[in-house]
Amino acid sequence: MKLTVKAIIEMLESGKLQTEQTTQRQFIYNSITKKLEDGEITKAGNVLKSILQYKIQLPALYFWERDGKYNVHDGKQRILSIRYFVKPTREINVITRINGREASYISLSEEQRKELLEYEFDIVVAAGEQEKEETTFDLINTNAVPLTEYESLRGMFYGTFLYEFEQYIESKSKVVDAVKGVGRGEQAKLFLYNCFELLGEKVADRKIRTLLRHVRNSSFDAKTYKMEETIAVFSEVSKILGVSDEKALGVAAFIVGKGYDKDMVCDYFRRIVRKKNDVKSWDVYEHFRVAINNLINNNIECDGKRKFASEDKDVLYGRSQKCAGLNCKETNYKKLEVDHIKKWSEGGPTVLDNARLLCKSCNASEKYN
Secondary structure (H helix, E strand, O other), X not given: OEEEHHXXXXXXXXXXXXXXXXXXXXXXXXXXXXXXXXXXXXXXXXXXXXXXXXXXXXXXXXXXXEOOEEEEEEOHHHHHHXXXXXXXXXXXXXOEEEOOEEEOOOOOOHHHHHHHHOOEEEEEEEEOOHHHHHHHHHHHHHHOOOOOHHHHHHHHHOOHHHHHHHHHHHHHHOOOOOOOOOOOOHHHHHHHHHHOOOOOOOOHXXXXXXXXXXXXXXXXXXXOOOHHHHHHHHHHHHXXXXXXXXXXXXXXXXXXXXXXXXXXXXXXXXXXXXXXXXHHHXXXXXXXXXXXXXXXXXXOOOOOOOOOOHHHHHHHHHXXXXXXXXXXXXXXXXXXXXXXXXXXXXXXXXXXXXXXXXXXXXXXXXXXX
């Protein structure tokens, strides 16, 4: 059957439609946000945006009929998103965005309100004994798997570019151990973001949509994005360092982008990982890049152990119990930090003989940097 938004709200208010089964999630769509090209929006607001701006026919709702009433088995979040948009309460007020502007139900035009209230959902209705209802509910809700970020992008922008990109990734997964098949896209997304130099960017998820929209029907050229070189270095770095795919790809992209000698860099990391180090915890967008830059440009090999351990601080505090800064009298253990005497970036080793205690103020001052 079909029901309008107006009819569904009336059923909720009369008690004929129930959404409060203990097995259902609470209303969570209004607390989950996502960034769109025209601004941030809650998932609840996005339901309304889908209807009012994009005129999308949303998936069917699944009701279970029992004793003349209906329980919502699937679609509760969509139903409550609309309900609290049309009839907000003091605690819950759903706001949407239409064409880049925030909108409440009151701010809609008469035509838009009419359009929303007359919007129809397809309704799947089932009935039966309670045990059957419980089994059905469990199957419906546990079989649902949320889309990954890559699957969402693929669904929105699939065309020649992504098809050829995926073919290329699949071909590499057969010959390069570190490269996985596309699957649900966890690793493929990293390679895709790297093509557009978005790896690690805070707003990458917004920018990638604009870029994919522009190239979706263009051919994917691996040479343009230096995929061969990047994957070769990525494979080596993954084996040597054993870090996450994102970190290994970040290092590979940096080396390839700068045109650095891959063999020299990889040999450096092979040697430092044999020693006691914390190289796996390095920030790819800071420490790795500093280390590689210093190796290539200044012939300086940064220590593979970047940070001092808490035990090192204990030893130093046992010796002096105060900041080593000139005329500084700070003695509070919690306010003291372990600092390299010879900078780590200048080749200073992370050992006690090259360590001192400085308070945060002294450590941040130019005198000690």
